[in-house]
Amino acid sequence: MNTTRSGRPALTRPDGTPLRVLVVDDDPDLAEVLTGALRYEGWEVRAAGDGATALATARELLPDAVVLDVMLPDTDGFAVLRDLHTTQPDVCVLFLTARDAVEDRIAGITAGGDDYVTKPFSLEEVVARLRGLLRRAGMARQQEEGPRLVVGDLVMDEDAREVTRAGELVELSPTEFELLRFLMRNPRRVLSKAQILDRVWSYDFGGQAHVVELYISYLRKKVDAGREPMIHTVRGAGYVLKPGTR
Amino acid sequence: MNTTRSGRPALTRPDGTPLRVLVVDDDPDLAEVLTGALRYEGWEVRAAGDGATALATARELLPDAVVLDVMLPDTDGFAVLRDLHTTQPDVCVLFLTARDAVEDRIAGITAGGDDYVTKPFSLEEVVARLRGLLRRAGMARQQEEGPRLVVGDLVMDEDAREVTRAGELVELSPTEFELLRFLMRNPRRVLSKAQILDRVWSYDFGGQAHVVELYISYLRKKVDAGREPMIHTVRGAGYVLKPGTR
């Protein structure tokens, strides 16, 4: 079985080969960071900076999914989508778009099973959306029996956005939810505040790593409340999520 | 069992293979969005832009149903229907038509078991009509025992357009009904406002996502009135329909 650099089992295609993803964005920095994050998931990633290159690369790579900026130097993402779908009708598309711009033109996108995220986004969100798309499209081989993350008696249903600890419902804010998702996708692994900040917060976040401490504290109050703690501090290194010793 | 991209069990042909649908419309954008939405249902979809292509594709695909624009560049939908019925008498046809145009000629069609929707339509409506046609024609294998959606003590009879909560009748406007149907077809799954807008509102709707909030508020007053709430807001994500914890 192929694995991610983080040691998790990777989502794979039905034949066991890595999922193939094409990243299309004209901002090299953003493309770079996206490419890195998706490779980290164990996927095979190629990047393109404009629509023409994207289509050419897609014909060669035959990707399972495309991460596609709406605004491109030579064309827009919607035209690329249409061309893509004529030759590869089963490909999943995740659009990247500015919050204010063209939100109305997004109409119809999610209806076809595709999805979008607005800039600025967090890498966790992009990866989660992409995983969701691929899973629903039946392209990814399931390792477990669904969109549920389980660590000890802590259970997260990503579709319902529902978290339970020992069967009890835990209500979380959006940021708390994403932070916990990141922790649960990396159980028993020490994550530094910098790592968490890079993954869970938007790439343009200018604030201090202090927020991470704050949100860890929020999570503890809700997730560990009165129970055996699962969120542990590793002084000078970061945080770990692990179930009680058994 | 084959499943839709949304994870629901798909309607299948009696032999278990996906239902085959042909989309005929000369507007590429509309054909694209229709094709995507029907694929999302787990069906096998082909598209054609004119009558001649449609007939050729139909001979090859042998579709169970055809979504057919009445106005075509080379001919009209009625002629296509006649030709189709000579070679494939069992095929179901869902007509797409402008509101004002030839409504009387359509009336005769529906007597033959076929159906129609007027432009602009919502994707939920097209999918629901198509499901109804296929079910009544006996082409689809039933998973449940009929056109009833059930979530907790909330029951919807799609044919009768009747909704009851805990046995009590709930009267809904057309938009409220379609919104609730979409929610009930995706229970325990968080649906974003964009998703809801794309599926429940017409494809040409240019307004804001604010309408969704408004209609959710209407639904709550009618469906959740005085009872344990089933419609929940997930801040920053969307809405989810789920029965109370049991």
Add this chain to the structure above:
DNA sequence: CCCCCCGCTCAGAGGGGTCTCAGAGGTTAT
């Protein structure tokens, strides 16, 4: 043993998302 620094938590400001009301405009039914 003491001090320094890292981490934790509280309090509060600011912003943004959501809910609801009121009303205009259009359509359908009587």
Add this chain to the structure above:
DNA sequence: ATAACCTCTGAGACCCCTCTGAGCGGGGGG
């Protein structure tokens, strides 16, 4: 023609979420 209903817009209020800053506590090194 009139009434009833349905749909959507706009505005305002409210509440939650997010982040900043400061003070406190504890662990570990000197």
